[in-house]
Amino acid sequence: MSKTIDFYFDFSSPYAYLGSRLIEAVAARHDREVVWHPFMLGVAMQGEKTFPLTQYPLKGDYSRMDFERTARYHKIPFVMPADFPKLTLGASRGFLWIARHDPAQAIAFAKKVFAAYFVSGKDISDIEIVAEIAEETGVDRAAFSAAIQDPEIKAAFKASVEDTVFNRKVFGAPFFIVEGERFWGADRVGQLDEWLTRGGW
Amino acid sequence: MSKTIDFYFDFSSPYAYLGSRLIEAVAARHDREVVWHPFMLGVAMQGEKTFPLTQYPLKGDYSRMDFERTARYHKIPFVMPADFPKLTLGASRGFLWIARHDPAQAIAFAKKVFAAYFVSGKDISDIEIVAEIAEETGVDRAAFSAAIQDPEIKAAFKASVEDTVFNRKVFGAPFFIVEGERFWGADRVGQLDEWLTRGGW
Numbered sequence: 001m002s003k004t005i006d007f008y009f010d011f012s013s014p015y016a017y018l019g020s021r022l023i024e025a026v027a028a029r030h031d032r033e034v035v036w037h038p039f040m041l042g043v044a045m046q047g048e049k050t051f052p053l054t055q056y057p058l059k060g061d062y063s064r065m066d067f068e069r070t071a072r073y074h075k076i077p078f079v080m081p082a083d084f085p086k087l088t089l090g091a092s093r094g095f096l097w098i099a100r101h102d103p104a105q106a107i108a109f110a111k112k113v114f115a116a117y118f119v120s121g122k123d124i125s126d127i128e129i130v131a132e133i134a135e136e137t138g139v140d141r142a143a144f145s146a147a148i149q150d151p152e153i154k155a156a157f158k159a160s161v162e163d164t165v166f167n168r169k170v171f172g173a174p175f176f177i178v179e180g181e182r183f184w185g186a187d188r189v190g191q192l193d194e195w196l197t198r199g200g201w
Numbered sequence: 202m203s204k205t206i207d208f209y210f211d212f213s214s215p216y217a218y219l220g221s222r223l224i225e226a227v228a229a230r231h232d233r234e235v236v237w238h239p240f241m242l243g244v245a246m247q248g249e250k251t252f253p254l255t256q257y258p259l260k261g262d263y264s265r266m267d268f269e270r271t272a273r274y275h276k277i278p279f280v281m282p283a284d285f286p287k288l289t290l291g292a293s294r295g296f297l298w299i300a301r302h303d304p305a306q307a308i309a310f311a312k313k314v315f316a317a318y319f320v321s322g323k324d325i326s327d328i329e330i331v332a333e334i335a336e337e338t339g340v341d342r343a344a345f346s347a348a349i350q351d352p353e354i355k356a357a358f359k360a361s362v363e364d365t366v367f368n369r370k371v372f373g374a375p376f377f378i379v380e381g382e383r384f385w386g387a388d389r390v391g392q393l394d395e396w397l398t399r400g401g402w
Contacts, residue, residue, distance in 0.1 A: 044259070047259065048257050048258055048260060050257070050260075056249050057248055058245070058248065058249060058370045058371075059249060059251075059372050065383070066385070070392070072402050073395070169262075169263075170259075171257070171258075171260050172260070184260075187386070187388040188388075190391075191274055
């Protein structure tokens with residue numbers, strides 16, 4: 001079994017989407033498995049007293065420009081959604097449920113959710129749209145729709161978010177943890193790559 | 202006369218210090234002159250409702266770690282000052298005054314101020330220490346000490362900070378502007394380099 005890279009993300013974060021695309025090549029190069037952990041960035045923001053990037057007066061405009069320029073730089077398809085950010089509880093709970101049975105299928109689902117929002121501009125806060133994506137990934141749609149409303153799944157996801165923010169101290173997205181070493185931001189994937197190559201510095 | 206890279210910084214910003222070290226090789230590679238612009242990050246933070254990085258509950262600890270790890274990554278000497286951040290009005294006004302007569306000397310002064318704080322841990326909010334650095338740079342110490350208390354210099358620096366924040370919309374440091382293209386952060390120097398190589402993308 002290969003070693004892992006823990007990848008923490010919110011489905012509504014543009015940089016997490018970009019990070020999800022960048023980490024794959026790095027993981028493959030070092031024969032690492034990426035373990036995907038959706039969480040709610042809003043919970044971290046409450047404690048940090050931070051806000052979605054686009055809501056800052058000056059940083060907001062810059063960020064919109066930088067999302068697109070950075071995507072073009074890395075040749076990653078990206079169209080800034082008109083309606084941003086989104087609360088993506090349904091997709092996140094759905095991910096958790098799928099991952100219990102088939103982690104690889106959950107990742108395939110997550111990639112489609114990211115692309116639906118950041119390429120096709122679909123409303124990924126809409127649980128019907130999310131259920132449709134699950135179905136396209138090969139998941140039983142009725143079972144999926146029931147699962148994301150299941151109190152046990154809701155509680156399990158809440159506990160997972162709390163673990164991410166309060167125990168693992170993840171305050172932004174994307175966030176990567178490799179053997180305790182912490183890397184925040186799509187712009188730290190290069191350092192993470194080098195860290196694995198050199199075994200630290 | 203070569204084209205320029207505008208570089209906006211606060212003497213108290215660790216990433217601005219790292220950025221000041223990284224931009225030099227890029228500027229040399231593209232035969233560009235770096236034009237240094239000190240400003241007060243606090244003025245930008247007021248409008249953005251942001252805080253010094255180290256004051257955030259979780260991001261604070263991460264940032265302290267990241268300053269040092271990123272410095273080591275780039276092989277830049279760095280020791281996190283015990284007393285952080287500092288209000289560096291004297292050094293900034295002094296820079297402005299020196300630059301009127303000799304921009305290259307002002308940059309030499311600025312590099313010494315950064316190193317005094319981020320390598321030697323000196324208190325760069327102390328105008329006697331700043332005057333000593335000016336003297337080491339070859340500036341007349343008495344004239345320097347008088348200049349940083351001169352109401353005309355104070356007003357000129359205030360106007361420069363307002364121009365930086367309100368007109369140029371600089372909200373963080375380091376901030377680089379090249380022919381209107383904006384790059385925020387030491388971690389965007391790579392993209393800036395590539396932008397100059399390719400003429401954009």
